[in-house]
Amino acid sequence: MNTIKNEFLTNGYTKIDQLFDSTEAGELLAIYNSLLNDKEKTTHLRSDLAGLENDTKPIERITQIMRPSLVKPKMLNHIAYKKALHYAKKLLGDDMELDFDMLINKAPHTNTPTPWHQDAAYWINLPDKRAVSCWIALDNVYENNGCMWFLPVTDQQILEHTNLPNGGALYCDVDTTNAIPVPLHIGECTFHDGFTLHYSRGNTTNSQRRALILNFRPKEMIKLERSQGLDHTGARKQRS
Numbered sequence: 001m002n003t004i005k006n007e008f009l010t011n012g013y014t015k016i017d018q019l020f021d022s023t024e025a026g027e028l029l030a031i032y033n034s035l036l037n038d039k040e041k042t043t044h045l046r047s048d049l050a051g052l053e054n055d056t057k058p059i060e061r062i063t064q065i066m067r068p069s070l071v072k073p074k075m076l077n078h079i080a081y082k083k084a085l086h087y088a089k090k091l092l093g094d095d096m097e098l099d100f101d102m103l104i105n106k107a108p109h110t111n112t113p114t115p116w117h118q119d120a121a122y123w124i125n126l127p128d129k130r131a132v133s134c135w136i137a138l139d140n141v142y143e144n145n146g147c148m149w150f151l152p153v154t155d156q157q158i159l160e161h162t163n164l165p166n167g168g169a170l171y172c173d174v175d176t177t178n179a180i181p182v183p184l185h186i187g188e189c190t191f192h193d194g195f196t197l198h199y200s201r202g203n204t205t206n207s208q209r210r211a212l213i214l215n216f217r218p219k220e221m222i223k224l225e226r227s228q229g230l231d232h233t234g235a236r237k238q239r240s
């Protein structure tokens with residue numbers, strides 16, 4: 001655990017081996033797929049990180065569903081949530097709690113990168129800035145279907161971000177010479193800090209690239225966020 005923590009504190013991210021077995025992966029995927037397929041029940045939490053191209057192309061390229069456990073509360077009992085919380089506490093302290101979860105799926109042959117950004121740009125400015133996201137692979141992920149890439153730095157500065165057109169993701173211009181791809185098997189995950197720059201390439205393969213992301217921060221900061229109206233279900237924009 002010490003190696004993992006040192007890696008996280010030095011580079012701003014770390015990789016963790018298998019969080020669950022194939023049966024448990026199957027259980028999570030069954031819920032995940034039902035959410036992806038049920039546009040009606042998820043419509044208020046759902047958007048395309050790629051932004052809407054135009055009205056004649058309503059195909060989702062990067063589907064993001066915020067707070068999926070609000071629609072399927074049984075997700076919260078899955079071992080993925082328990083294990084990720086365990087690691088989050090080891091990395092950043094015992095007061096870590098789940099702030100929000102989200103699904104991000106890259107549909108086959110959509111070839112649309114998630115642009116370079118820092119998660120903290122999406123969040124309000126909190127006095128205690130500790131925050132960690134656990135990115136869990138629900139397919140084997142590699143460069144051509146959109147595994148995560150990280151820039152190993154932990155500078156707690158938030159860079160200037162811009163929205164992709166039509167409500168898409170935030171992005172910032174950075175030198176990515178030292179970026180590192182992190183391929184994962186199903187059930188493996190990475191943990192990245194809120195300030196860590198990350199990105200993924202587009203999916204050029206025949207199958208989906210499904211990921212579940214769990215974000216943790218101090219209990220008191222979650223309370224503060226909620227008191228200021230931020231529950232991670234609203235519009236995508238730079239807040240910090």
Ligand SMILES: O=C(O)CCC(=O)C(=O)O
Pocket residue numbers: 104114119133135146198199200211213
């Ligand atoms: O899954 C992706 O392509 C991007 C994920 C991401 O930006 C995040 O987990 O913060």
